[in-house]
Amino acid sequence: MKKQFRLATLLVALGALMLTLSGCGKSLSQQDVLQNDRKANTITWGVKADTKLFGLMDVRDNQIKGFDVDMAKHITRHILGKKGKAKFIQVTSQSRIPLLKNGNIDAIIATMTITPQREKVVGFSNSYFDAGQSLLVPNGSKIKNVSDLNKSGTTVLGVVGANSVQNIKKFAPKARVLELQDYAQALTSLKAGQGVALTTDNGILYGMAVQNPGFKVVGGTFTREPYGVAVNKGQKPFTNEVNKAIKEMEADGEYNQLIKKWFGNVPGFNYKELER
Numbered sequence: 001m002k003k004q005f006r007l008a009t010l011l012v013a014l015g016a017l018m019l020t021l022s023g024c025g026k027s028l029s030q031q032d033v034l035q036n037d038r039k040a041n042t043i044t045w046g047v048k049a050d051t052k053l054f055g056l057m058d059v060r061d062n063q064i065k066g067f068d069v070d071m072a073k074h075i076t077r078h079i080l081g082k083k084g085k086a087k088f089i090q091v092t093s094q095s096r097i098p099l100l101k102n103g104n105i106d107a108i109i110a111t112m113t114i115t116p117q118r119e120k121v122v123g124f125s126n127s128y129f130d131a132g133q134s135l136l137v138p139n140g141s142k143i144k145n146v147s148d149l150n151k152s153g154t155t156v157l158g159v160v161g162a163n164s165v166q167n168i169k170k171f172a173p174k175a176r177v178l179e180l181q182d183y184a185q186a187l188t189s190l191k192a193g194q195g196v197a198l199t200t201d202n203g204i205l206y207g208m209a210v211q212n213p214g215f216k217v218v219g220g221t222f223t224r225e226p227y228g229v230a231v232n233k234g235q236k237p238f239t240n241e242v243n244k245a246i247k248e249m250e251a252d253g254e255y256n257q258l259i260k261k262w263f264g265n266v267p268g269f270n271y272k273e274l275e276r
């Protein structure tokens with residue numbers, strides 16, 4: 001009798017657990033982000049907030065500003081119409097995929113390269129920006145290109161979650177790579193002399209060079225880094241709309257206007273090459 005009672009209790013508990021796990025509504029992967037966003041008239045974007053030119057917090061008005069942020073605003077308007085709202089959540093290279101996966105954001109637009117490895121875990125739009133990996137060094141540095149880093153005893157700085165740290169291990173396998181939490185910390189580390197160079201995409205590095213006259217971008221680009229909008233797998237309708245918006249922006253000149261706005265006055269950076 002006692003045994004039967006225990007078994008019944010166990011079954012009830014198991015049933016309750018199953019109900020909780022399945023949830024009353026749809027799980028994240030079953031939800032249609034496009035439909036939800038249309039209903040809410042809002043798209044929630046994950047953007048960088050420490051990356052000048054792409055997504056940087058302006059402390060004067062508490063707004064995040066940059067090319068990625070403007071792209072997100074324009075794409076939102078193309079998808080939801082003039083009254084559509086773009087909401088912004090700060091991400092880092094490390095936190096962006098987890099925040100997307102757990103539903104805190106609908107999409108990532110944060111200097112994120114489309115890579116085959118990432119395509120296994122998220123969906124990507126078509127590329128909306130062409131970057132390439134490069135190096136930032138102090139003005140007097142003897143380092144001219146990536147092969148100068150390929151020596152034991154050389155430390156290169158990068159950021160956790162950026163594919164740049166994997167790439168540099170291939171291009172300069174003898175160097176030690178020190179991974180910081182975000183680009184603000186990586187730059188501080190470079191200034192403190194904890195590494196001889198900071199490596200990531202050229203646009204990000206030019207953004208740092210603009211603000212820090214003691215540093216320069218060297219070595220050209222040694223990888224191709226096409227940026228894409230990342231979404232959860234299975235969100236094809238949303239991805240299609242993003243692709244359509246990018247195409248419309250390229251066709252009507254909006255895209256080139258944004259390129260000029262953000263990269264037109266960056267010394268050493270040929271923004272004409274970025275135009276589409």
Ligand code: GLU
Nearest residue numbers: 093111112113162163164
């Ligand atoms: N584009 C590279 C990446 O996706 C570097 C920039 C970044 O850390 O976001 O990892």
